[in-house]
Amino acid sequence: MNREILEKITESKERLVPHLFTEKQIGIIEKYLGKNNLTNSEKTYLYSAIKKKIEAIQKMSETYYIYGDIKKEKIESAKKLLNELNKEAFVSGSFLFSDKHNDIDIYIISNKRKQYFMGKKHFIFITEEDLKKPIFISAAKYSVSNFFINFKEPEIKRPSYNDLIVTYEIAINEILNSEDQKTIREIIFEYYLHIKNRILDSFTLHKKAQKIISLRKKRKIRIINAMVRRLLIHLYSNSYLYNEVTKFLKLLKKDISDLKVYDNIIIYSDLLKEVKDECRGIKT
Amino acid sequence: MNAEELKHKLKEIFGSQIIFNKEFDSHADTIKNIDRTLIEWCNLLKDGKIRAIRPPKLAESVIFIKKIGSSNRCIVVKIVNGEFKEIHLGDHAYYDKLRKLLGLEKDTKYH
Numbered sequence: 001m002n003r004e005i006l007e008k009i010t011e012s013k014e015r016l017v018p019h020l021f022t023e024k025q026i027g028i029i030e031k032y033l034g035k036n037n038l039t040n041s042e043k044t045y046l047y048s049a050i051k052k053k054i055e056a057i058q059k060m061s062e063t064y065y066i067y068g069d070i071k072k073e074k075i076e077s078a079k080k081l082l083n084e085l086n087k088e089a090f091v092s093g094s095f096l097f098s099d100k101h102n103d104i105d106i107y108i109i110s111n112k113r114k115q116y117f118m119g120k121k122h123f124i125f126i127t128e129e130d131l132k133k134p135i136f137i138s139a140a141k142y143s144v145s146n147f148f149i150n151f152k153e154p155e156i157k158r159p160s161y162n163d164l165i166v167t168y169e170i171a172i173n174e175i176l177n178s179e180d181q182k183t184i185r186e187i188i189f190e191y192y193l194h195i196k197n198r199i200l201d202s203f204t205l206h207k208k209a210q211k212i213i214s215l216r217k218k219r220k221i222r223i224i225n226a227m228v229r230r231l232l233i234h235l236y237s238n239s240y241l242y243n244e245v246t247k248f249l250k251l252l253k254k255d256i257s258d259l260k261v262y263d264n265i266i267i268y269s270d271l272l273k274e275v276k277d278e279c280r281g282i283k284t
Numbered sequence: 285m286n287a288e289e290l291k292h293k294l295k296e297i298f299g300s301q302i303i304f305n306k307e308f309d310s311h312a313d314t315i316k317n318i319d320r321t322l323i324e325w326c327n328l329l330k331d332g333k334i335r336a337i338r339p340p341k342l343a344e345s346v347i348f349i350k351k352i353g354s355s356n357r358c359i360v361v362k363i364v365n366g367e368f369k370e371i372h373l374g375d376h377a378y379y380d381k382l383r384k385l386l387g388l389e390k391d392t393k394y395h
Binding site: 165170177179180244255259265 | 331335
């Protein structure tokens with residue numbers, strides 16, 4: 001249920017009781033907002049009589065919040081989608097800025113996380129706490145929402161060394177294979193988050209990724225290498241990085257002798273040798 | 285080609301030791317034209333023509349990832365200098381879980 005509307009109702013209870021709501025109903029709403037345990041009969045009451053009234057008020061109020069510079073026709077389409085829902089939700093992703101979108105990302109605030117597709121609609125249920133995560137802040141910063149998004153202090157976590165390395169490897173392979181280069185976005189996102197202290201909204205991220213994707217392979221690899229190099233040096237201590245990279249370079253050396261196609265492995269090795277040298281330089 | 289026939293074909297390519305994830309059948313039956321694209325890719329992989337991913341945490345294995353459509357992935361795990369071990373077929377959510385199993389922590393749309 002839309003918390004914003006519920007909060008407004010409790011704030012204006014003197015004007016609403018007894019004409020629209022009973023004292024008992026307001027009491028249940030207050031308990032629900034305060035995350036207090038409701039009895040079974042209160043739950044039944046909340047999700048039947050009270051919910052119907054809230055939905056009716058929501059339909060009449062139809063307040064939408066636009067985050068980012070979104071085209072008018074896209075806003076209207078997003079509003080229609082939100083209108084079908086009776087929950088706090090926002091529409092984000094490529095649907096809002098590209099005519100070639102694959103799916104429509106609809107984020108719904110919920111107590112539980114889950115996601116599923118219904119045709120082209122991709123429903124992603126997130127908790128309120130999830131809105132502190134940079135990835136969801138990025139989505140929310142370019143969205144059409146049926147509730148006011150209170151952007152809280154982001155919880156920024158350092159990616160694990162292993163994860164960053166594999167993300168980098170996938171990005172390089174996608175470039176070499178001329179595949180759909182989606183992983184480049186992950187590298188750019190992490191780079192801006194940790195190096196520039198900025199959470200890119202989904203549209204800005206898309207534009208930055210497209211700019212790099214449009215370049216020639218060698219140039220693309222140079223840019224991705226430079227970003228990953230800075231991330232590695234910035235995120236991990238010199239001694240940790242030096243040890244991990246030394247171990248990993250041994251594995252890569254073995255791979256070069258074992259694998260038939262290893263142009264990608266040479267790219268990873270060259271970058272990591274530079275990182276290792278830089279660590280050594282800082283150490284001494 | 286149904287899931288069983290596809291698995292049989294993949295065993296012919298990689299050997300009978302190969303094992304499949306639980307979700308393989310349901311995905312194999314729902315992804316359009318999966319048999320042709322997957323078999324072609326697996327043949328190239330067997331011939332050593334596909335680029336590997338080397339997870340730092342898996343000293344003994346390399347992995348190969350094929351994107352199928354926008355949200356499905358096929359992942360093959362191979363023991364370095366040895367036989368092919370596992371074939372995983374799944375959607376985004378499964379891919380996220382597998383990345384964790386491979387010693388990675390990141391997820392995608394949780395995303």
